[in-house]
Amino acid sequence: MAQDIPSELSDAGLGDWYASLNDINKVKVKRYLQGIDTSSTQAFLVDLMSRSCEDHNYKLSVLAGQFALTKELTDYDRFKVTEAYIEGLFGAEDNDTLKKCCCDNLDLFPSIKGQFLRDNGGALPKNISCRNRLIDVMVGAESDYEGAYEALDEFVKIGILSEDELDYRKQSLKIHRMQKTFDNIFMYRPKEE
Numbered sequence: 001m002a003q004d005i006p007s008e009l010s011d012a013g014l015g016d017w018y019a020s021l022n023d024i025n026k027v028k029v030k031r032y033l034q035g036i037d038t039s040s041t042q043a044f045l046v047d048l049m050s051r052s053c054e055d056h057n058y059k060l061s062v063l064a065g066q067f068a069l070t071k072e073l074t075d076y077d078r079f080k081v082t083e084a085y086i087e088g089l090f091g092a093e094d095n096d097t098l099k100k101c102c103c104d105n106l107d108l109f110p111s112i113k114g115q116f117l118r119d120n121g122g123a124l125p126k127n128i129s130c131r132n133r134l135i136d137v138m139v140g141a142e143s144d145y146e147g148a149y150e151a152l153d154e155f156v157k158i159g160i161l162s163e164d165e166l167d168y169r170k171q172s173l174k175i176h177r178m179q180k181t182f183d184n185i186f187m188y189r190p191k192e193e
Helices: 007-011 015-020 023-030 041-054 058-068 075-092 095-119 129-141 145-158 163-187
Strands: none
Touching (some): 023 058, 041 058, 058 075, 075 095, 095 129, 095 145, 129 145
8 A cells, every 4th residue: 555655645745745735636645746845744735736736726725725734733824824725725615714714814824923023034925815915805706895905904914015005906996996896887787678
């Protein structure tokens, strides 16, 4: 049985997880093994989620994320794993789970902010999944613009969005809202009698 488990999975301590997968998912995992990060279980799973999302294989990313979150993780590793998991959930359109994971990461952010900033050269990166995807779902799927404005204000309070970027993001939402309103007006077709 051990010889059926690719060395990358054994190196990352994921032989049992791989053995528990069905044949289809084993084939999918094998597609992403070349050059994958095997330095730790967490690093492997984050890399697998990232690679499968890039390939639009969201179900595999979600499967890996679900497993990764069952592992014993530091707060910072949990944050990084959840960030990768959020992207898979977004692609799989699992908005309820995505919103919960975004909120979990936002709650965790103040405690890991220092390490997060150090790892990103002292600045907030443009793409932070828990922040960006929560707004994407609130606006794109739920049309909750007021909630999105409140969320942006909260992001500044916890330090996951800079004050400089707040006005820009709010203005973008206002423009999006007006565009959506105009689109709906011009799509309206009166009933013919």
